Amino acid sequence: MRRSELRKLLPPGPRTPAPVQLLATWTRPAASIELLRRKYGTRITVQLPFQMPFVILSDPADIKAVFTAPPDVLHPGEGARVLEPLIGRKSVILLDESPHLEQRKLLLPAFHGEKMQRLVGLMSELTRGEVDSWPLERPFALHPALQRLTLEIILRAVFGLEQGARLDNLRDLLTRVLAISESPLSVLPETQRFTRLFGSMRRFEHVREQADTLIRDLIEERRSESEARDDVLAMLLQARHEDGSPMAYQELRDELMTALVAGHETTASQLAWGFEQLARQAPVALRLAQEIDAGEGDEYLTATIHEILRRKPVLPNAEPRVVKRPVEIGGFTYPAGVALLASSFLVHHDPAIYPDPYAFRPERFLGNAPGTYTWIPFGGGRRRCLGASFALQEMKIVIGQVLGRYELAPSSDRPERTARRSITYSPSRGATVILRERRSTQSPVAPARVPVPA
Numbered sequence: 001m002r003r004s005e006l007r008k009l010l011p012p013g014p015r016t017p018a019p020v021q022l023l024a025t026w027t028r029p030a031a032s033i034e035l036l037r038r039k040y041g042t043r044i045t046v047q048l049p050f051q052m053p054f055v056i057l058s059d060p061a062d063i064k065a066v067f068t069a070p071p072d073v074l075h076p077g078e079g080a081r082v083l084e085p086l087i088g089r090k091s092v093i094l095l096d097e098s099p100h101l102e103q104r105k106l107l108l109p110a111f112h113g114e115k116m117q118r119l120v121g122l123m124s125e126l127t128r129g130e131v132d133s134w135p136l137e138r139p140f141a142l143h144p145a146l147q148r149l150t151l152e153i154i155l156r157a158v159f160g161l162e163q164g165a166r167l168d169n170l171r172d173l174l175t176r177v178l179a180i181s182e183s184p185l186s187v188l189p190e191t192q193r194f195t196r197l198f199g200s201m202r203r204f205e206h207v208r209e210q211a212d213t214l215i216r217d218l219i220e221e222r223r224s225e226s227e228a229r230d231d232v233l234a235m236l237l238q239a240r241h242e243d244g245s246p247m248a249y250q251e252l253r254d255e256l257m258t259a260l261v262a263g264h265e266t267t268a269s270q271l272a273w274g275f276e277q278l279a280r281q282a283p284v285a286l287r288l289a290q291e292i293d294a295g296e297g298d299e300y301l302t303a304t305i306h307e308i309l310r311r312k313p314v315l316p317n318a319e320p321r322v323v324k325r326p327v328e329i330g331g332f333t334y335p336a337g338v339a340l341l342a343s344s345f346l347v348h349h350d351p352a353i354y355p356d357p358y359a360f361r362p363e364r365f366l367g368n369a370p371g372t373y374t375w376i377p378f379g380g381g382r383r384r385c386l387g388a389s390f391a392l393q394e395m396k397i398v399i400g401q402v403l404g405r406y407e408l409a410p411s412s413d414r415p416e417r418t419a420r421r422s423i424t425y426s427p428s429r430g431a432t433v434i435l436r437e438r439r440s441t442q443s444p445v446a447p448a449r450v451p452v453p454a
Ligand code: HEM
Pocket: 076, 092, 093, 094, 104, 158, 258, 259, 260, 262, 263, 264, 266, 267, 270, 314, 315, 317, 318, 319, 320, 376, 377, 378, 379, 380, 381, 382, 383, 384, 385, 386, 387, 388, 390, 391
């Protein structure tokens, strides 16, 4: 179908040249999407260079239709193909239909909330080690420190690595692999071909192969070991396909890399936004500190985390779903090839759903569970984030420990803008705050208790 005919079938959208749109979405991501919503409403067609058009949806009824569409109608796996060089073709994120369902079934038990409880001790210990080293009374960028922490948590709690040379080497190699993938060029499949020509793709492949060798050794060693462990790799080694066979090396390697890519920068940026917001919200921080000191439940902490994920979703949309068979949603029939994006950023800032949407107000979620199609920081349906319990638990532990110990103040009156790093939105100045040793909200100073998530 010709592009002009295709456009007639789709909702309206900007007519500015595609490279200009790409530049706007890269340099001013939040502002440019808000501008589009004001102009075009809850369905916006966007055309970027070298790609089929995609449609950004933010009406909860459309989002529900996208999340519940049959697996042969919409393909999220295809929409995430750009991640393949990093996470490998067996990754659950890249699969569709029955291969996806089968792989997801294998992984689900490893990420179950109950299994996550066993990781509380390890996550708390690693957090304490990191948080203890933070400087006081001067501007300090939290984002790099949180990246260090979330990487360590994934390497220890998912890969099951112990302190030593292998952990150090893998940390170094994986940091380099992730740094290369942060480049804007890495998120467009077509530019990956050019980066190959210029050699950066080859450098990336070289470092990735070195990391793969270490991961292969780790998996082989763990396969022959009988010791019971609580990490995610231990669960994956026990998982069995329907025919009784264990997961193959490539599957295990790709799912470990998937957890790293999907769970490291996302959680670090989400926590960074959380602290950037909390530093400007003294009453919220005080109420949280009081709850932590009282040590009776974590209702307000939970509501605060829901509000952080609403106000600053680090992934502005769920995985793009590529239409495989024409589908009617909200009065439009989308043809094959178009991608549909459920926008968390837009639905989270819809004033009809969240009054005064730009205000940071955890009270919205006190006694109110977030809505399945109106609060979607983890996407939804059969593709909902597998690491949601892992991430929520980690956020509770980190925020609980930091606010149990420190008072936060902003380093500048200007709120931080949204900057894009690869696929995530993060605070433009790295969540720079000033930390001070906290006075107790009650007396005497109570040691911070780490709330365990429900
Ligand atoms: C705050 C942190 C996180 C956020 C905001 C987040 C968000 C998301 C989103 C939006 C999706 C796409 C869902 C969809 O398209 O419907 C996703 C998928 C996924 N996430 Fe997360 N995630 C986070 C942390 C994690 C962690 C810690 C892990 C693993 C340790 C993880 C593993 C995954 C996996 C495996 C998928 C693919 C699920 C599938 O395709 O079936 N995520 N995540």
